[in-house]
Amino acid sequence: MTADELWAALAHDPRDPAYAGLRASDQDREVVRSLLTTAYADGRLDRAEFDERSESVTSARTLGELPPIVADLVAPGSASGSGAVVRPPSTDLVAQATRKYDADRREALAGFLVPSVICLVIWSVVMFGGFFWPAFVILGTGVNLVQTLVRRQDIVDQHVRRLEKKRDKELDRRRGEDDADRRDDGDDEA
Numbered sequence: 001m002t003a004d005e006l007w008a009a010l011a012h013d014p015r016d017p018a019y020a021g022l023r024a025s026d027q028d029r030e031v032v033r034s035l036l037t038t039a040y041a042d043g044r045l046d047r048a049e050f051d052e053r054s055e056s057v058t059s060a061r062t063l064g065e066l067p068p069i070v071a072d073l074v075a076p077g078s079a080s081g082s083g084a085v086v087r088p089p090s091t092d093l094v095a096q097a098t099r100k101y102d103a104d105r106r107e108a109l110a111g112f113l114v115p116s117v118i119c120l121v122i123w124s125v126v127m128f129g130g131f132f133w134p135a136f137v138i139l140g141t142g143v144n145l146v147q148t149l150v151r152r153q154d155i156v157d158q159h160v161r162r163l164e165k166k167r168d169k170e171l172d173r174r175r176g177e178d179d180a181d182r183r184d185d186g187d188d189e190a
Contacts, residue, residue, distance in 0.1 A: 003067075003074045006035060012063060015171055018092045020064030032057045032066050039073045068178055093167070097159035104155060108148040112141040 003015075009031045012019035033054060040050040056069050119134035148155065 003076055006031070006070070006074050007067075010063070014063035014066050017167065017171070020062065022063050024060050024063050024066060028063060028066065029057050029060060032060075032070055035070055035073060039070075044073060068182075071175070093160055093163045094156070096163055097156045100159045101152060101156045105148055105152075108145045112138075112145040115141055 007013045007015060010028045011025070012022060014020055014024075014028075036045065036050060036053050036057065039045045040047075045053070053069050057066070060066055060069070116134065116138045119137045123130075123132065123134045
């Protein structure tokens with residue numbers, strides 16, 4: 001069983017920082033207990049370790065406490081191109097990406113208005129009625145504004161992908177720190 005399949009059985013993926021602080025339900029604990037039972041039956045856990053982990057599942061208060069209990073019993077999620085379960089982006093990431101797009105849109109609008117207005121003022125003061133050269137500035141800066149407005153969903157999706165990569169790197173870093181802490185705790189006990 002892959003980690004993606006396991007956590008898909010829960011209402012929320014506990015690896016997602018947005019859900020890690022939520023209280024774990026009895027159903028969430030039962031999913032993890034079922035995995036522990038299977039691992040014990042397969043001989044991947046001895047009785048003492050099974051009892052210890054089962055007790056940890058029972059005492060887990062939040063979803064974020066569940067993944068470390070079974071981290072060494074599930075295969076990491078497979079690559080998304082090979083039929084793997086792909087997690088939809090969390091609503092928090094989509095909201096952040098939409099806010100980032102809104103900032104991009106404001107920046108594109110300012111990048112259009114500021115130079116265009118400056119050029120129009122200069123043209124109207126210096127050579128009103130002559131060749132309308134500010135049109136080149138207006139067209140040049142208008143292209144970026146139009147692209148930003150037309151490609152809204154593409155830009156939001158691009159920001160979501162970037163935020164997901166950032167979130168996944170942070171989760172990997174935290175897992176590495178947790179693994180190091182567990183190894184250090186094991187060394188202290190020995």
